[in-house]
Amino acid sequence: MESLLGTGVSKGIAIGSVLVKKESSSDFQKKSITDVEHEWDRFQKAIEAGKKQLEVLVQQSRETIGEDEAQIFEAHILILEDEELANLVKTQIDNQKKNTEWAVHEAAEHFAVILEGLEDEYLKERAHDIRDVSARLIRILSGTDKHEIPIMDKPCIIVARDLLPGEMVHIDKAVVMGIITEAGAKTSHTAILAKAMGIPAIVGAEGILEKVKDHDTIVFDGELGNLFINPDSDILEQYNQKLELLKIQKKELESFRDRASITKDGADVELFGNMASVAELPGLVENGAQGIGLFRTEFLYTTQASAPSEEEQFEIYKLTAEKMQGKTVIIRTLDIGGDKEIPYLGLDKEENPFLGCRGIRLCFDKVDIWKVQLRALLRASIFGDIKIMLPMISVIEEVRKAKEIINEVKEELESSGIPFNENLEIGIMIETPAAAMIADSMASEVDFFSIGTNDLIQYTLACDRMNPKISYLYSQFNPSVLRLIKHIIDTGHEYGIKVGMCGEAAGDIRLIPLFVGMGLDEFSMNASGLLEAKKVVTQISRLEMSKVVPEVLKLKTAQEVETYLAGFSAI
Ligand code: PEP
Ligand code: MG
Numbered sequence: 033m034e035s036l037l038g039t040g041v042s043k044g045i046a047i048g049s050v051l052v053k054k055e056s057s058s059d060f061q062k063k064s065i066t067d068v069e070h071e072w073d074r075f076q077k078a079i080e081a082g083k084k085q086l087e088v089l090v091q092q093s094r095e096t097i098g099e100d101e102a103q104i105f106e107a108h109i110l111i112l113e114d115e116e117l118a119n120l121v122k123t124q125i126d127n128q129k130k131n132t133e134w135a136v137h138e139a140a141e142h143f144a145v146i147l148e149g150l151e152d153e154y155l156k157e158r159a160h161d162i163r164d165v166s167a168r169l170i171r172i173l174s175g176t177d178k179h180e181i182p183i184m185d186k187p188c189i190i191v192a193r194d195l196l197p198g199e200m201v202h203i204d205k206a207v208v209m210g211i212i213t214e215a216g217a218k219t220s221h222t223a224i225l226a227k228a229m230g231i232p233a234i235v236g237a238e239g240i241l242e243k244v245k246d247h248d249t250i251v252f253d254g255e256l257g258n259l260f261i262n263p264d265s266d267i268l269e270q271y272n273q274k275l276e277l278l279k280i281q282k283k284e285l286e287s288f289r290d291r292a293s294i295t296k297d298g299a300d301v302e303l304f305g306n307m308a309s310v311a312e313l314p315g316l317v318e319n320g321a322q323g324i325g326l327f328r329t330e331f332l333y334t335t336q337a338s339a340p341s342e343e344e345q346f347e348i349y350k351l352t353a354e355k356m357q358g359k360t361v362i363i364r365t366l367d368i369g370g371d372k373e374i375p376y377l378g379l380d381k382e383e384n385p386f387l388g389c390r391g392i393r394l395c396f397d398k399v400d401i402w403k404v405q406l407r408a409l410l411r412a413s414i415f416g417d418i419k420i421m422l423p424m425i426s427v428i429e430e431v432r433k434a435k436e437i438i439n440e441v442k443e444e445l446e447s448s449g450i451p452f453n454e455n456l457e458i459g460i461m462i463e464t465p466a467a468a469m470i471a472d473s474m475a476s477e478v479d480f481f482s483i484g485t486n487d488l489i490q491y492t493l494a495c496d497r498m499n500p501k502i503s504y505l506y507s508q509f510n511p512s513v514l515r516l517i518k519h520i521i522d523t524g525h526e527y528g529i530k531v532g533m534c535g536e537a538a539g540d541i542r543l544i545p546l547f548v549g550m551g552l553d554e555f556s557m558n559a560s561g562l563l564e565a566k567k568v569v570t571q572i573s574r575l576e577m578s579k580v581v582p583e584v585l586k587l588k589t590a591q592e593v594e595t596y597l598a599g600f601s602a603i
Contacts, residue, residue, distance in 0.1 A: 033264045036237050040257035041223035044232030045275040046210025050248040053192035060133035060170050071125045071132045078172045082112050098311020103336050110337045111165045133173050140166030164196040189250050212237050285563035289320045293566045299574035304556035313355050315559035323360035325556020326534035330367050333374050345408035353416025360417045367391045367423035391424020406441040413453035421459045426466040431477045463487035468516045475527035485535025489513050508537040509590040521550045544568045545600040549577025568601045
């Protein structure tokens, strides 16, 4: 038995027989040529054939996986259309007098290496897309353009050096129990697609290909990232039990789907869902989301090569509102900056991006782009209960200015006779200590608050949420953060507005009882956390938990809080 540790990117337990995916046969020979025109012609034909293949993939993935995934292949089409790439291929053919396969490989490597050298994790991963497109072109040129995913006719765990997005869509969810790759990071498309498909996955399992062969047995935990090759009977037994337990828990939790989310003493607690794309809607509805508490719209912008048009956005917001059938849909306007970048916006490099031009600050800076989003949102507002939420607010002037711009857009729509919901609510994220401290002034300007704990923690503790070196400081149990949360909830209620929470802490079952005790009205989380959260809510009493709140707020460390709360959510 051997064991390895990778990065768990899609949770779940997988037990199965290994199917090793061989490297794609995009091998080629470097050959000297004399007819440069002929090679150029081959290149152009390969581009056309590549586009056709990708258009089919866009269609297939839109139908079977989701919009975000379809956009990966749309981005590949854009790479094929890229003039810089074509120019470099032409220069290589003309100057070096070598075959197109070689010229394509050289040109793609040139751009991939540049991207890999960048600090930005997202752009680094794009090197992978360029290589995927290059491999496709080479396979077309050399006549080996069939996908290389092995035949999967019985349950298996796929082990690969890497899986390209083009290969992921050929994976049959019904038989693939898990995916392990040597390459990849949390933001790699393999990870994104595996999660969207609900297949447990580990990336970054270095050295696995040297250790396994077809038909070996592997067990792994897609959350923790640990895996065992040809496990002994104890480990196998242990993981079989974990798998059984997960199945039982899942089944048991399913019984909560249609139950009301009410505490033992009759308090209503709203359980909403977070989403970044419409592909997540079915999962949210299935898990009983009572509304959408956070639609992270920036992902509509980061997954494509240019800003989505008003029409595209309108369709997405309208569809979301309709699918939620009149339930609340809180749409957060563009929250770019910090760790979320958009290459085509050409933003200045900043020394401290988390303290820089992000969220609402960037919306004001790129007001034309923001207005397109606002128009789309307002137009969609007649199709359901859409509310607008502003990100990264720190001073009252931002709220006022945002409302002025929203009013301008309303006036433009009105003068063109385009309908919208005149009473559409406007709320803000409370994710800076500044906004939290003046919650009273903020509450008199807006219709609701939603606490963004992910950022509130980092700004309160002056602790970068991305920096593993100081992650010991970053805690949702920290007393300073909890006191701020209590202050925000109390102040919101004093001013008669609803207070929700959409940061990760809202789905942390260890904290849900405390927040229920503080009177939080709405919890918004990922689809996978909803049923568990409902189970916790139904097992506690708001009155009893409200008595626990002052005790918790007296504690001095995050660890003390965590220990104190441990018993309340035992489900
Ligand atoms: C938050 O900060 O808690 C939040 C929900 O926003 P994001 O994680 O998108 O910054
Ligand atoms: Mg935030």
